Amino acid sequence: MKIFTNILVILAAALVIFNITQLDFKNLFKEDNAVAFIGIAASCCAILILLIFRMSKKIEDKMNDKL
Numbered sequence: 001m002k003i004f005t006n007i008l009v010i011l012a013a014a015l016v017i018f019n020i021t022q023l024d025f026k027n028l029f030k031e032d033n034a035v036a037f038i039g040i041a042a043s044c045c046a047i048l049i050l051l052i053f054r055m056s057k058k059i060e061d062k063m064n065d066k067l
Contacts, residue, residue, distance in 0.1 A: 001057065005050050012050070015043040 019039035024030060 005054050009050050012043045012046040016040055
């Protein structure tokens with residue numbers, strides 16, 4: 001499961017980088033940049049959710065070891 005979440009985090013980070021390259025830095029608040037901003041936000045949320053999931057699995061493993 002750890003390898004799977006690592007792969008997903010790497011893919012989400014790659015999507016963040018890709019969406020940053022799609023931004024027009026001269027006109028950041030133009031409508032064309034909305035899709036890139038949404039993609040960046042969604043990828044960051046995915047990374048955060050995956051990291052929370054990984055932490056919860058570690059906590060669950062420690063709780064099962066104590067029992």
